[in-house]
Amino acid sequence: MRPAGFWRRCAAWSLDALPVGLAALALALPFRSPRTGADALAAAWAQLVDALAHRVADAVTGAHGESGAGALYVLFRGALRDPVLLTAAEGVQAALVALAIPPLPGFVTLFLAWCVGFERSPLRATPGKRALGLRVAAADGRVPGTGRLLLRFFAGSLSWLSLNIGHLLAAIPPAHAALHDRISATRVVMAPDTPDALPPWARAWLWILAAALLLATAWAAAAMGASLQAALDRALWG
Structure with missing residues (x-):
């Protein structure tokens, strides 16, 4: 097996x-509009930013008897105990959870059926894996049963919860086995006629994903910085 x-x-x-x-996402639309969830998240974020901006403004102006670097140190040291900031942060967390539900349970359910259904079929692989010449096999090379594939799917949550360290294990030779592969005694292998080199279209697809992630991160950082600056200007100058 390769x-x-x-x-x-x-x-x-x-x-x-x-x-x-x-x-x-399509199945979740009747239950909650993404626009509604995004608006709630934006409102919660604005509340958190305004609260933080007022604390920073107080530190800069010395409103509580401290000023300069000393005041900023006191601010950040006490941020985790500030009830106003904690309440605002909890609002952002609640908005994020509300935005993710119900799409997340729907995604998990559909992906479970997708992965186990295709990998248990004679194809032994999902469409994505088939497109790249991959198959799922037991560690001894045999066809994995339904129970083993279910274990593999649910063990995948540990790979995510480990901040993707479980997935990164797949980069370690010679086994290239992720955490969920090791737990379920399965392997993702290449079909006999699959070339070793990654197809050019797959390389291009990965670069597109990387560029999209980079652009999204840059946009989010710029938007958060702008909102914080605007809130700080309001707190300082009214």
């Missing part, structure tokens, strides 16, 4: 996650 490399597996997972994610 174990599949980390980037080939990433490309395959993203190809599978895209249609399932879109389907989960």
